[in-house]
Amino acid sequence: RFVGFLNEYSLDLRAEDEDLGSPGFAARARELVYVQQLRHISSDSTTLTVDFGHLVEYDTDLAHEAIQTSFYRYQPFLHQAAAQFVRQHRPEMARHVGGVEKEWWVKFVNLPQVQRLRTLKANNIGQLASFSGTVTRTSDVRPELLLGCFRCGDCNELVPNVEQQCRYTTPAICLNETCGNRTKWTLEKEGCKFVDWQRVRVQENADEVPAGSLPRSMDVILRHEIVEEARAGDKAIFTGTLLVVPEVAPKNMAGDRTELSSSTKGRSDGITGLRQLGARELFYRMVFVAQSVVNTAEPSGGGGAVDIRGGDGEDTVVASFSSQERREITQMAQDPHLYDKFVRSVAPTVHGHADIKRAITLMLFGG
Numbered sequence: 001r002f003v004g005f006l007n008e009y010s011l012d013l014r015a016e017d018e019d020l021g022s023p024g025f026a027a028r029a030r031e032l033v034y035v036q037q038l039r040h041i042s043s044d045s046t047t048l049t050v051d052f053g054h055l056v057e058y059d060t061d062l063a064h065e066a067i068q069t070s071f072y073r074y075q076p077f078l079h080q081a082a083a084q085f086v087r088q089h090r091p092e093m094a095r096h097v098g099g100v101e102k103e104w105w106v107k108f109v110n111l112p113q114v115q116r117l118r119t120l121k122a123n124n125i126g127q128l129a130s131f132s133g134t135v136t137r138t139s140d141v142r143p144e145l146l147l148g149c150f151r152c153g154d155c156n157e158l159v160p161n162v163e164q165q166c167r168y169t170t171p172a173i174c175l176n177e178t179c180g181n182r183t184k185w186t187l188e189k190e191g192c193k194f195v196d197w198q199r200v201r202v203q204e205n206a207d208e209v210p211a212g213s214l215p216r217s218m219d220v221i222l223r224h225e226i227v228e229e230a231r232a233g234d235k236a237i238f239t240g241t242l243l244v245v246p247e248v249a250p251k252n253m254a255g256d257r258t259e260l261s262s263s264t265k266g267r268s269d270g271i272t273g274l275r276q277l278g279a280r281e282l283f284y285r286m287v288f289v290a291q292s293v294v295n296t297a298e299p300s301g302g303g304g305a306v307d308i309r310g311g312d313g314e315d316t317v318v319a320s321f322s323s324q325e326r327r328e329i330t331q332m333a334q335d336p337h338l339y340d341k342f343v344r345s346v347a348p349t350v351h352g353h354a355d356i357k358r359a360i361t362l363m364l365f366g367g
Contacts, residue, residue, distance in 0.1 A: 002067075002081040005058045006034045006048070007088070038089050047105045047225045048082050049292070052112070052128075067108075071128035071241050078106045105224055107292035108239055117204045118216050120242055120286070130239045131288070132296065133202035135230045136217065141198045144223065149191025152176065153184025160191050166245045166287075198227040202288075205235060220288045229293040236297075240290035247283045 010032050033054065055063040066074055082104040087094045096102050111130040120131060148162040150171055157176040162169060174181040200222060204215040220238055222230065230236055321329070332338055339361070346357040 001059060001062050002078055003084055005055060005062070006050075006081070006085045007032070009033050009054055009058050034085070035089055038086065038093075043093055045225065046102060047107055048085070050106055050108050051110050052108045053110050055108075056112070068111075068128045070126060072126035072243070075241075079104060082106050105291075107226065109292050109294060111239055114237055116208050117202065117218055118208075120218070120288070124242045125244055125286075126241060128239070128241060130237055132205060132208075132235070132237050133218075134205055135200050135232050135234045135236065136203045137201035138230065138232055139199045141196050141227045143194040144197030145192060146195055147193040149188040150185040151188050152179060152181050153186060154181040155179040158188065158191070159185075166243075195223050196225075196227045198222040200230050202236075202238065218286060218288055220290050222290055222293065226290065226293050229295075234295055234297060237294045238288060238290045239292045239294075240288055243287050243289055244284045245287050247285050 034048065034050070037048070052063065052068075055067070067078070083094065083102070086102075086104055094102055108128060111128070113130065115124075115129060115131045117131050117133050120129065145164050145168070147160075148164060148169070150159045150162060151157070152159065152174045155174065155176050155178075157174055157179065159171045159175055162171050170183075170185045172182065198221075200220050201217055202220050203217045206215070209215045220230075220240075230238075335341070342361045343354065343357045346360050347353075
């Protein structure tokens with residue numbers, strides 16, 4: 001059904017074109033959106049961008065009951081459908097230069113509801129969702145192992161396509177029935193599948209934080225072609241799915257009593273606490289795996305300097321200054337001690353801390 005959507009969806013242009021009898025109108029009205037998109041993307045690309053509103057319009061059940069509700073479950077099949085769609089229309093893009101089958105990915109944009117970061121709860125796990133936030137930190141782009149190929153250390157048997165469960169995961173047991181190896185494994189690079197990976201830290205937007213509360217943060221994982229699309233300071237809408245990752249418990253939680261293990265074997269000091277009865281404390285953290293990143297910042301806002309002499313796109317800003325304000329700005333620009341004056345103007349009632357004030361001054365000017 002998803003392949004049928006990619007092959008058949010077309011925009012109804014009758015409302016946009018007043019002259020229904022204009023030449024070529026019938027051809028434009030039947031223009032297939034995603035077939036055209038595939039013809040215009042570069043040969044190096046491996047991602048199809050799908051407007052979720054188009055999918056809702058074409059097949060509501062597929063959009064809401066399957067993809068939005070159980071996105072994590074159906075995601076591999078969507079990728080297979082995208083690869084099949086590419087093989088139908090542009091078979092030369094279905095393979096890499098060496099003849100290896102190329103894997104295609106699907107990213108969704110324009111979901112009907114954009115949530116706030118603190119509204120993402122357990123019922124959103126595995127679903128397709130969007131939330132808005134401000135990027136505060138980004139990591140380097142690194143290779144991530146998605147599917148591993150391992151060689152047995154005892155019998156040299158190859159175990160391919162071992163899915164990594166958010167950590168380095170080795171096979172449970174060797175495939176050779178006469179070998180019971182569970183621990184001795186060597187990673188074979190040739191049979192592994194790596195993708196680009198980046199982690200960004202996203203914080204709630206300042207206008208979304210309730211009064212008296214601290215802003216919450218979440219790690220967002222970017223993969224494939226969307227790495228480097230989010231930079232620190234950007235306000236963006238992230239579309240993807242929420243996952244839960246098990247985390248190693250700290251040795252001593254705050255408020256816990258340090259327990260001493262008995263040095264005498266076989267001696268029982270009594271059972272204390274539920275932990276000894278088999279109830280374990282579980283430690284999880286939520287991670288958002290993004291499929292698409294849409295920057296929501298103003299194209300002309302806040303990022304650069306404004307020349308008071310005017311220029312393209314700056315006329316409205318310049319017009320808002322009076323002649324006296326322009327003279328004052330020009331005089332400030334010619335002041336050789338302007339930087340020191342700015343530094344002294346930051347928290348003037350606080351004595352000292354010159355270096356911290358310099359840092360704050362530079363950050364205020366986008367430094």
